[in-house]
Amino acid sequence: EEKTRSSYEQKLKNAQHSVSKKLLELALAKQSNLIASADVTTTKELLELADKVGPHIIALKTHIDIISDFEYEKTITPLKDLAAKHQFLLMEDRKFADIGNTQELQFTSGVFKITDWADFVTSQVIGGFESLDCFKNVGVVAIIGMSSKGTLTTNEYREEALKIALSHPNVIGGVSQNPVPEEILLFTPGVNLADSGDGKGQQYNTPEYVFKNLHTDFIIVGRGIYKADQAEEAAIAYKNEGWKAYLDSLEK
Numbered sequence: 452e453e454k455t456r457s458s459y460e461q462k463l464k465n466a467q468h469s470v471s472k473k474l475l476e477l478a479l480a481k482q483s484n485l486i487a488s489a490d491v492t493t494t495k496e497l498l499e500l501a502d503k504v505g506p507h508i509i510a511l512k513t514h515i516d517i518i519s520d521f522e523y524e525k526t527i528t529p530l531k532d533l534a535a536k537h538q539f540l541l542m543e544d545r546k547f548a549d550i551g552n553t554q555e556l557q558f559t560s561g562v563f564k565i566t567d568w569a570d571f572v573t574s575q576v577i578g579g580f581e582s583l584d585c586f587k588n589v590g591v592v593a594i595i596g597m598s599s600k601g602t603l604t605t606n607e608y609r610e611e612a613l614k615i616a617l618s619h620p621n622v623i624g625g626v627s628q629n630p631v632p633e634e635i636l637l638f639t640p641g642v643n644l645a646d647s648g649d650g651k652g653q654q655y656n657t658p659e660y661v662f663k664n665l666h667t668d669f670i671i672v673g674r675g676i677y678k679a680d681q682a683e684e685a686a687i688a689y690k691n692e693g694w695k696a697y698l699d700s701l702e703k
C-alpha cells in the first residue's frame with residue numbers, strides 16, 4: 452500500500468515559516484513546482500535566463516559565486532527586480548558547511564552579501580544544530596542526501612541530518628533523493644527528461660519518478676533548462692511535467 456501525500460493546500464495550512472508559506476502559495480498560484488537552477492557564469496546570462504523562465508518557476512536557484520563579472524548593483528539589483536516582476540523567490544545554493552561563526556560571516560559579508568537578497572539558502576548540517584542559528588532572516592534548506600554517485604550521505608547520515616532539519620526553526624526543507632517527513636518540504640535536484648547522467652557523477656531521474664517515489668514537493672532543474680535551445684519552452688515543459696506528476700501523486 453502506497454501512502455498518499457499531502458497536497459500543497461494541506462501543507463500550506465500547516466506551514467509555520469513565512470518562506471514555506473510563500474513557496475506553497477506561489478506553487479498553487481502558478482501551478483508550478485519548478486525551481487530553475489541558473490548555473491550560468493555571467494550576469495547577462497543570469498538575467499536573461501531569469502527573465503525568460505521567471506513566469507514559470509516558483510524560485511530561481513543561484514550559485515552566485517560562479518558569476519565571473521559579479522557586481523552587487525549590476526547583478527543583484529536587476530535580479531531582485533526580475534524576481535518581483537515575475538513573482539519568484541531567490542534560492543542561493545551556497546551549501547554552507549562550517550562552524551556557525553564562519554557561516555554567519557559567509558552569509559553576511561564578502562562581495563555577495565547573501566543575507567541582503569536571498570529568500571532562502573541551502574546549508575549542509577555537518578556543522579551541527581547551532582551552525583544553522585545564523586540564518587535567522589531566511590529559510591534554510593538542509594542538505595540531507597545528494598544526487599551524485601558515491602555520495603557519503605548514507606542512511607545513517609541522512610537520519611542524523613533529518614533530526615537537525617526537523618528540530619531547527621530556521622529549516623523549511625531538505626534536499627534529498629529519498630522521502631522526508633511531511634513536516635518539511637522536499638526539494639529534489641538531479642531531474643532531467645533527456646539524460647540519466649552527465650559523465651561527472653550526476654544521476655538523473657524524471658519528474659514522474661521523483662513525485663511518485665519520493666513525494667517530492669519541488670523539482671530543481673539546471674541543464675535541462677538553461678542548456679536547452681529554447682530555455683523558456685524547456686521551462687514550460689518541466690513545469691507541465693512536474694505539475695502533472697504532482698497531481699498524479701495525489702491520487703494513490
Ligand code: BMP
Pocket residue numbers: 488490514544596597598599626640641642643653671672673674675
Ligand atoms: P543539473 O540539473 O544541471 O544537473 O543541475 C543540478 C543543480 O542542483 C546544480 O546546481 C547542483 O549544484 C544542484 N544539486 C545537485 O545536483 N544535487 C544535489 O544533491 C544537491 C544540489 O544542490
